[in-house]
Amino acid sequence: MPTNKTRVSGIGLIVLAFVAFIALGLPDGLLGVGWPSIRDSFAVPLDAIGMLLTTVIAGYMISSFFSGFLLSRLGVGRMLAASCLLTGMALIGYTVVPHWWMMVALGVFAGLGAGAIDAGLNTYVAAHFGETLMQWLHASWGVGVTIGPILMTLGLTTLNTWHFGYQIVGIFQIALAICFVLTLAMWASHARNVPSGDEPAKRLTDYQTPMIETLRQPQVWLSVMLFFLYVGAESSLGIWTYTLLTESRGVDQALAGFFAGSYWFTFTIGRIAAGMITIRTGATRLVFTGLSGALLGAVLLIWNPSQLMNVVAVALIGLAIAPIFPALMSDTSMRVGDHHAANTIGMQMTATGFGTAVIPGLMGVLAQRVSLEIIPLCLLVVYASLFGLYLLVVRLRRVSVTVVAAKTGPTQAIK
Incomplete structure (x- = not known):
């Protein structure tokens, strides 16, 4: 039976997971508002956004696909810490690179981090907390993607630069990575105290149908x-x-x-x-x-x-x-x-x-x-x-x- 300490630990991890999903949504809300200024900075055409979207999504799909392997090797805490750090550095990198192709290349790393965060938290919440909290987890993403345009608009209207939005979100991601590092023991402890036979996690592996x-x-x-x-x-x-x-x-x-x-x-x-x-x-x-x-x-x-x-x-x-x-x-x-x-x-x-x-x-x-x-x-x-x-x-x-x-x-x- 879970102790009071375990319950408090679980609540703390859920709060951190919600904050992480807010951070996951923030970059998604930046690009739409920032794009006119970004393309002016790099002197690229309107449709060049497809290049950046392609690299971000490529990274996202790769890390999502291998998230199960990474979770089993690193544990959820380490994987989330590394992913937030990678995403934060890539977003800040957007604002310092001198050429468009470099920003496009950094999109791969931003996508790798985002995909691992998304898949890792979805898997963890589904396995240990159930469907109700999963709904609120995705609502947290909505909070982040709502705040994103506001941050970018603030940077454009007050500082006349699109860099502000990506720098703030990048710093936030790095701070979140530090939080995950500091709570590594809590993630590991909570995983041990939750029964491995949790129904939602079990149902995911009930059927081993060949992909073909x-x-x-x-x-x-x-x-x-x-x-x-x-x-x-x-x-x-x-x-x-x-x-x-x-x-x-x-x-x-x-x-x-x-x-x-x-x-x-x-x-x-x-x-x-x-x-x-x-x-x-x-x-x-x-x-x-x-x-x-x-x-x-x-x-x-x-x-x-x-x-x-x-x-x-x-x-x-x-x-x-x-x-x-x-x-x-x-x-x-x-x-x-x-x-x-x-x-x-x-x-x-x-x-x-x-x-x-x-x-x-x-x-x-x-x-x-x-x-x-x-x-x-x-x-x-x-x-x-x-x-x-x-x-x-x-x-x-x-x-x-x-x-x-x-x-x-x-x-x-x-x-």
Whole structure:
């Protein structure tokens, strides 16, 4: 039975994990607001952002893939300390390198650190604390990504430099690495005092389905495509909102920074609220409602009748899409079956990396060749495609359940 000391230790580690996820979200909120100034500093075209996104995501996917190996060799405390240090040094490095290609190269190290932090904390919380705290963990990321645009806007408007945002976040990451080093004994002690047979961790390894079998399942690829489209759309609006408003619609820098921040703020509020109602509404209804709201927001952004309507559109999209990612993730086994769920979740996380790199980068290419006003139209197309794909997935799932019910009886099918 856990002692009071163990409970206090566990609470302290959870608080530190939440702070780490806030730090994880901070860099994601910096780039969108900072990009116009960054590209001016290095004299690169609008679509060069795709190069940086590609290296960051490449590093992220590599460290995420090997996170299980690293956890078993280093332990969670050491891995998180090293990851925060690596990320912090890379972010500060962005502000001192003289050439664009050097910043792009540093993106690999920033991604390596971020991927290890993300995967390490997700695995640890899932294994030792369960689903409820996992929801709050991801809400903490929303807090970080909301603060990021505010920090960058502050640096641009008061100091006239994009360096400030990355330097502050980099220093924060390094300070967090020191905190992880100082609490190494607590991480190790808490892991020993939590039963190894914790149900969420156990369920992850119940099925050892060969990957080749999973790759042959059409519903698996449909599920992967859902994550590719969703995360691509989510990151695209976060990255391009500020540039669209300042360079195409003539909005003041400070006001545009507020608009960009409103997206992540309502996103965070929406995720917290969804955690309170998801049991009553169900994942499917949450996803359809969220996508409907996102489509409406994209239409308002295209319409652009006033500056006020811009902020309403951006905030509406943030609020609407917030519950979609966790709802899709928790519903994976319903789409692909228990035997393929673990493999599919790994593929879905890989798809989020590709989506984050490919879709915003493609929008940048189109904006460079056509106009920044193509961004809202692209968002509408992606959300409409996502809505149609999810409708197809739900219908296929219902057909599958009907077939199983006909063979085994409704009770077994539902089970």
